[in-house]
Every structure is written in structure tokens, then in C-alpha cells.
Amino acid sequence: MTYLGQVWAIVHKDLTIEFRTKERFAAMASFAVLVGLLFHYALDVTVVRPQDIASGVIWMTVIFSALLGVGRTFYLEEEDGAMSGLLHSPIALDALFVGKFIANYILVAMITVLIFVVFAGFFRLNFGGHFVALIGIVSLGAVGLVGILTLFSAVSSRTRMGESLLPVLAFPLLVPVVVYGVDATTRILVGRPLSEVAGNVRMLAAFALLSIMAGVVLFRFVVEE
């Protein structure tokens, strides 16, 4: 069995269970829509221009939605001791991490698209010709976000505090995603040229790479006893 075959087995299993139960997707999607709705009523658009604050709101919604969904990724394995079954199999532990990461990323990517649609509707945002660039920036930021959340959800699932520990552990590490992601998104939304966001994109790419490398290297220390 190749490494990629093991990764695929995890991705396929997690997504099959998710598409069947829709537990995590439903929670994430409900949260995203409700946040959009609440901000729609909370903001006075005669005082605040939506495009001035949209990037921050969109990023925070992506992060909190991801926290809801990715935070439960290892609870799938707790039922009936399935994690022990994985650890008794010859799966490479980094393949387990990568498989979980990819399945989570697909879930977060779907929610991100929904968040864009929701916020475009509620705030009447015009993404104009930069829609692809915006999706690219958020997708890149989401790699780092999902990498960190996947690793730390493994940590939190093995503690008594469980999911409540995840934001405490993960949020300090997500500051780069917020800083560079929000800045790049704001510039795009106010119509600045793409060349202005190149630095932010490089930082997001570096953070994405680091978060995946950290997950691949550290995951075994989290799950092995």
C-alpha cells in the first residue's frame, strides 16, 4: 500500500461519513449563515461601509466555522475506539494527519464558498473582477488554518477539556493568518492592484507550508503514547 493510498483511505472514509451524517457541515453552515444574518442587522450601513469591515468579518467567520468543524475531526475516531484500530494498523501516522487535513480542508473550502455567497448577499459586496484572487487568498490562508486546527484538535481530543481547549491552543498561532489574510482581502475589496498583496500572499504561503510541516512532524507525538 502506498503512502498516498493510506492518505486516500482516510480522506474517503472521513468524507463518506461527513456526507452521510452532515453533522459538521450543518453546524458550520448554520453558523456562517447566522453570523451573516446577525451582522446584517447589527451594522448600520449608512455609517459603516460594508467593504471596509467585510474582510475582517469574513475571515473571522471562516476561522470560527473551521473551528466548529475541524474541532470534531478526531471525535469520529473516539466512537468505538476507532483510533485504536488505526494505531493497530500499519498506517504511517503522518499519512493519517495528511488524510485528516485534506478531508478537513475540503469541508472548510465548501464552507468558505458559502461564506462568500452569504456575505455577498447580506452586505451587497461586489467582488468584481477580483473574485478569483479573493478565493485564492482565502484558500491559501485556509491551508495554514486547517493545518493548525487539525493538529491541535488531535491534542484537544485527548484531553479532558476536549473541544473547549482547541481555541485556547490554536488561536495564538492563527494570528499570522488573520493579519496577512485580512490585509490582503481588504486591499482586494477596495480595488487595490494585485501587486500590492504579493507580500501577504507570500507570508500566507509560508505559514501554510509551516503548518503542514509542523503537523506532519508533530502528529505522531500527539497520538502515540
Place this chain on the structure above:
Amino acid sequence: MTPSLEARGVVRDFSGFRALNGVDFSLYAGELLTVFGPNGAGKTTLLRILGGGLRPTKGEVRLHGESVDVGDREWRRSIGVVSHQGFLYGQLSARENLIFFGRLFGLDRLEERVAEALVNVGLANRSGSMVRTYSRGMRQRLALSRALLHEPEIVLLDEPYTGLDAHAAGALRELLESLKDGRRTVVLVTHALTQGLDLADKVAIQVRGRFVRFESKDALPTENFEAFYREVVETAVEAA
């Protein structure tokens, strides 16, 4: 003849607490060892070490005379583990569960193997049902099927009878009997004295992390085993 599975002076400490205190045994291919012992004797710790979930603090495990790293991925190809938990996904069907675990082991002819495995445990007609709809007995049969799918030469059974009614326990017993095909070496940990003794070729009584008895079943008073077991445990506890 070289033993199939051996433990030599296996010790395991947890933050100053010694859960295993020098466990030794040898088993030949085809033998089934039943380990009895009171709660807290370290039986599950022993199985977790043999199953690769823990490394021993001291001592070694040998397969066909060769020392093995129980944390190694290759070791996990040699073992199959059944516990009181099934290690199954309730939201997948029986077939999907077996396909998933088969993929992790990189098995060839996977569809064919899975179909055979489900027939062997009498679940072929429910292979498409979600495992969450299964009874405890059906889950345990499926768990056994999962553990044997890659044809391991070492099978580890941790309290497989837990939560089973008499009918389900009988069905499981028949399946466990079928493991004694001369090829596999089996270690069974259980509190079920009668069922454990029936299946055993060798019997160990573990108290406070040590085997205080390790004998062939023939050398034990099988007629009055419960009284014998109690006496051995009480004597060992008083002596400790």
C-alpha cells in the same frame, strides 16, 4: 522449534507506577494463551504492548526468535486485535469498514477478501447495513473479521465477551475456536473463566504485573478451576 511469540522480562512503568513487572512467556504457532487476573493486574497493558500501542520500559517481545520493535509498522502487519471495543465506524456499513481497514493494510483482492470475511462471520446478508444498527454480538463478530482480514499470525483478544448475551457469546466462541487452526498464535485476556479456560492451550494468571502461574492447561485443575484461581490470586496478593 522456535516459539512463535515470546515475551522476555517485559516491564512497563507509568509515572512511577509499575504496571508490568517482568512478564515472560513463550507460545508456539497454533497455541492459545488465556491470561486471567483481577482488575489492575496489568493484563490490558500487556496486550497494549503486544499490540504496538505501548512500548515496554524494559524487556523485549520476540517473533520467531527475533526481537521486534512493537511500535514498528511492520509489527502491526503481524497482529490482529479484538477488544471489547470494535474499532469500527458506526456510520459506515460492515463492508465499508472492512474495505477501509483493508486499504490501510494494502491488501490485494480486497473486495473478494471482504466478501469471504463477511460470509465467515455470518454477516454477508447485512453487509450493506450501517454498523450503528448492529447488535453488540454482530459488532463483535465484525470486529473479529476486521482483525483477521489481513491474516495476522498473532491475534490479541482483550475481553471479547464483554457485553455479549449467552447466544452471542456462544457464536463468538465458535469463531474463536476456528482461530485454532495451527497457524495462528492467540493471546486472550478475559475475566470469563469458563470460556477462557475452554479455549486455552496455556493459561497464565497475572497478579500485580506478573505471571504468578504460566502453565499448560493440562497441568491445571480444570474441574475446579474457579477455586484454584481464587486461591492463586489471594496467595499472590498476600505475598506482594
